Amino acid sequence: VWTPENIIEESVRNIRRQVGKDKVLLALSGGVDSSVVAALMHKAIGDQLTCVFVDTGLLRLHEGDQVMATLARHMGVKVIRVNAAERYFDALKGVTDPEEKRRIIGHLFIEIFEEEAKKLEDVKWLAQGTIYPDVIESAAARTAKASLIKSHHNVAGLPETMRLKLIEPLRELFKDEVRKIGLELGLPYEMVYRHPFPGPGLGVRILGEVKPEYAEILRLADDIFISELRKHELYDQVSQAFAVFLPIKSVGVMGDERSYDYVIALRAVETTDFMTARWAQLPYEFLDTVSRRIINEVKGISRVVYDVSGKPPATIEWE
Ligand code: XMP
Structure with a gap:
């Protein structure tokens, strides 16, 4: 047996x-x-x-x-x-x-x-x-x-x-x-029971050129997303979840000041075979919590977006 x-x-x-x-x-x-x-x-x-x-x-x-x-x-x-x-x-x-x-x-x-x-x-x-x-x-x-x-x-x-x-x-x-x-x-x-992680790692989750300071930011944002998923018992309900670093700047306000910082995209999918996948319909409240934490706690980020693309046509990774 x-x-x-x-x-x-x-x-x-x-x-x-x-x-x-x-x-x-x-x-x-x-x-x-x-x-x-x-x-x-x-x-x-x-x-x-x-x-x-x-x-x-x-x-x-x-x-x-x-x-x-x-x-x-x-x-x-x-x-x-x-x-x-x-x-x-x-x-x-x-x-x-x-x-x-x-x-x-x-x-x-x-x-x-x-x-x-x-x-x-x-x-x-x-x-x-x-x-x-x-x-x-x-x-x-x-x-x-x-x-x-x-x-x-x-x-x-x-x-x-x-x-x-x-x-x-x-x-x-x-x-x-x-x-x-x-x-x-x-x-x-x-x-x-950890989600799959690609061999090239954050190298394909930092769009375009990979820089150490981008990796630093991405690591912190990703860790907030993943630990909140675990805390809300959502981690095991999705097949793969991660943050992506977008090397583009957008305007925001921090207190009285204007900020001009990078963007983090969050991706979470449900799939059995990873050949096709649906974007996970995570609760708005949850996304709100994660977004606030990332913007408040991670220096260099002023905007968080959620990826609502299925595979196909989008792939699970952004690169
Ligand atoms: P895509 O992005 O092709 O991803 O929809 C499907 C699954 O494969 C993983 N993936 C990789 N794994 N090296 C790896 O070891 C890679 O270059 C690579 N690219 C994508 C991805 O994380 C997902 O689970």
Whole structure:
């Protein structure tokens, strides 16, 4: 019978049999799949596993610290955190095209990951959080965007160039099964049931050129939106929600003074497959609360708008 305990027990046996005494490397993104692989592999082979977590500067508020607190400090997983924000912002300077941004972010990730991997000795395996739907999807015809998504998220191509063998312990599991295993392994509910977050992160939620000061503003606004969703028990009712930074200025009044600041767009959607989606009809009162908080608390923002576009024709992300 399928129970999380059974699956974990069997996976642990398989992992041990497969890798023996070899060392294993894992690119930890902080997302559900790679976190569950990290916890599972750690249970199976302990310190033979090393994770590399790249802080791109394009993560959400406190995300890097949370990953380190949960996996490294709390669970005892060996995690190397690479603070690469400056490299990302340098590489993205002057770049405005969304696909070009994706390409740069993806390539830089692979470059940094390879640099870290080279510092480690005798690594034989690369673990990846591929799940069953990924396997199906890569067998089917894919759009350019989808293949980019994969190439960033699952670091395709890495095992060949690094001469590593690939181990994918979640390959036969669906997302809900991965989540149940995650909980059973002791990962926090909030981490296991977090909305999806794109590989390029805030890089595609800051429209046009990505600048550190924009990322700073966006992180704060996004955190207000998400924590209010949680507080009002709306988070689990929507499939994905986030803030988008618009690098355009609009006029406002703050006290007696005129302000001239940037705009934040809020996006929340309901979907089962992410191929089509409806905009979430969040209560007006709720939107009002979020808007007031963002304008009052986040310096540099004078206007908040709510995205009422369905997919299709709009995509879920703005870029
Ligand atoms: P769109 O915007 O295409 O998004 O309607 C559908 C889902 O895919 C996510 N997404 C990405 N995920 N790398 C990723 O890992 C990407 O480049 C990327 N672009 C979109 C998006 O967040 C949504 O869940």
